[in-house]
Amino acid sequence: MNTSEIIKTVFLPVSAKVAWGYLTEADKLAKWFHPPQQDLADGQDYALLGTDSGDKMCWGKVLKMDPYHALSYSFAIKPFPDMDTEVHWTLDEIEGGTRITMRHTGLENVGAQSFGLSMALDKGWDGHFAKLRDI
Amino acid sequence: MDALAVKSFKALGDPTRQQILALLAEQDMTIGQVVDHFDMTRAGVKKHMKLLEVGQLITVKAEGRERINSLNREGFKSIMQWIAYFDQFWDDKLDALASLVEQEEQK
Numbered sequence: 001m002n003t004s005e006i007i008k009t010v011f012l013p014v015s016a017k018v019a020w021g022y023l024t025e026a027d028k029l030a031k032w033f034h035p036p037q038q039d040l041a042d043g044q045d046y047a048l049l050g051t052d053s054g055d056k057m058c059w060g061k062v063l064k065m066d067p068y069h070a071l072s073y074s075f076a077i078k079p080f081p082d083m084d085t086e087v088h089w090t091l092d093e094i095e096g097g098t099r100i101t102m103r104h105t106g107l108e109n110v111g112a113q114s115f116g117l118s119m120a121l122d123k124g125w126d127g128h129f130a131k132l133r134d135i
Numbered sequence: 136m137d138a139l140a141v142k143s144f145k146a147l148g149d150p151t152r153q154q155i156l157a158l159l160a161e162q163d164m165t166i167g168q169v170v171d172h173f174d175m176t177r178a179g180v181k182k183h184m185k186l187l188e189v190g191q192l193i194t195v196k197a198e199g200r201e202r203i204n205s206l207n208r209e210g211f212k213s214i215m216q217w218i219a220y221f222d223q224f225w226d227d228k229l230d231a232l233a234s235l236v237e238q239e240e241q242k
Contacts, residue, residue, distance in 0.1 A: 006218065008225050011233075012233060107221065
């Protein structure tokens with residue numbers, strides 16, 4: 001059974017070195033994800049901030065940095081602050097570019113508080129989803 | 136999503152319980168039949184099955200003197216929604232990444 005893991009791949013027409021920059025450097029992350037306060041660094045906590053609000057949107061700790069090959073960090077997002085999941089990126093240089101594989105694991109470790117909060121707000125799950133999509 | 140979903144996730148977050156679910160996905164079983172697949176006491180297996188039942192991932196039905204355990208496919212809905220949310224989340228992010236790289240690198 002593997003219901004608690006998401007795997008995605010994306011092809012980027014650039015070298016692994018360039019692709020790595022998009023996954024780890026603050027100014028590049030800002031353009032497709034959310035801006036962190038600084039570049040990701042091995043063993044360090046990170047937080048990605050909302051562009052307008054400045055609130056923490058996603059956060060965790062960098063677990064592994066193997067430059068141009070592999071990057072892992074723990075991962076929680078604002079609506080589910082105590083979720084305990086991990087995101088693993090691998091970069092494979094192939095002809096004409098780099099294949100990036102993203103694996104989001106541990107989705108069963110959602111954290112009870114998250115649900116407590118959503119219940120307190122008395123929102124249906126669908127409503128909650130709609131709000132999340134606006135982030 | 137509600138407290139039940141938390142129980143569903145708790146039930147799912149264990150390798151033994153995942154194995155039990157995989158067995159029940161193939162066919163309904165009594166506890167005895169499930170126990171046969173594990174190097175574990177009947178009491179141990181029963182404890183796992185109780186958590187699966189509380190999380191509504193399985194249903195238990197009495198048939199004569201037997202208690203038959205079945206996979207409750209409905210019970211996976213909230214989990215699937217949770218997974219679906221992140222599935223969409225990453226699709227959006229990775230689309231944004233691919234478009235950005237295309238733009239930036241063609242400059």
